């Protein structure tokens with residue numbers, strides 16, 4: 001099912017949380033809404049789920065207007081940051097609650113299938129407090145999937161999980177999404193996670209959807225200073241490369257060692273297989289990835305192999 005937002009706006013009192021957002025997420029697509037804290041991502045997700053009433057605009061699921069329908073009639077499932085499991089119900093009861101309208105045979109069949117798939121089959125009789133964080137998260141995913149939703153909405157579902165488990169959980173989400181071809185809208189403020197998961201990314205800043213595109217496109221060709229900065233570009237005066245306005249440069253496109261440019265090393269951070277070198281160049285800050293560790297205070301020569309003109 002496709003999900004479409006047309007000129008959607010939402011305010012809370014004086015706060016304009018979402019400003020005239022237009023977006024179409026295609027059937028089966030994994031779409032990531034990426035943005036800073038408070039940029040309106042959760043509000044958009046909750047509006048699609050029917051948990052918020054929008055002030056202006058329209059929301060369509062499979063080309064049908066749904067923004068006046070209650071959550072239960074939208075065929076969407078939402079996974080929240082805190083997993084939202086019922087603490088006084090067993091895993092089995094947690095999984096059966098969303099499908100309690102089905103008869104017991106079919107309910108058990110679905111619960112069996114999904115719990116085997118997510119490796120929680122042996123935990124069905126336990127209570128959420130008796131599970132590890134990763135297991136709780138898999139139960140929450142199972143709970144959302146057991147309804148066989150056509151649209152899957154996820155609000156930072158991995159934020160409470162430690163890094164190694166997070167990568168595994170990310171793989172799992174992606175795998176299920178691909179296999180079941182569920183239209184997914186996934187909210188995060190982590191651009192690495194966004195780039196790893198998304199077919200397309202939409203960048204939210206300050207209530208506005210500022211850019212939509214494939215991860216590689218946005219990463220290399222951000223359309224404004226804010227998006228460029230968010231994706232890790234240094235933004236410097238275009239005069240350096242004989243352009244007007246500002247230009248964005250990724251650290252991997254700054255080659256330390258040979259000119260034509262010169263800068264002073266302000267700081268060096270160890271970054272695993274390389275060093276992140278912070279340079280000062282004509283009063284601008286520029287970051288470079290380098291295989292060798294330069295000295296702080298040293299003047300170094302560098303070249304820029306690629307940049308993006310961002311305007312003023």
Ligand SMILES: Nc1ncnc2c1ncn2[C@@H]1O[C@H](COP(=O)(O)OP(=O)(O)OP(=O)(O)O)[C@@H](O)[C@H]1O
Nearest residue numbers: 012015017035036037038039040041042043044189
């Ligand atoms: N119920 C509410 N009442 C008042 N203001 C709200 C409410 N919910 C959200 N806001 C405000 O609306 C704006 C957008 O919030 P939203 O939660 O959508 O942002 P977000 O991008 O999801 O942020 P985060 O990544 O921190 O969760 C923020 O300024 C927030 O303070």
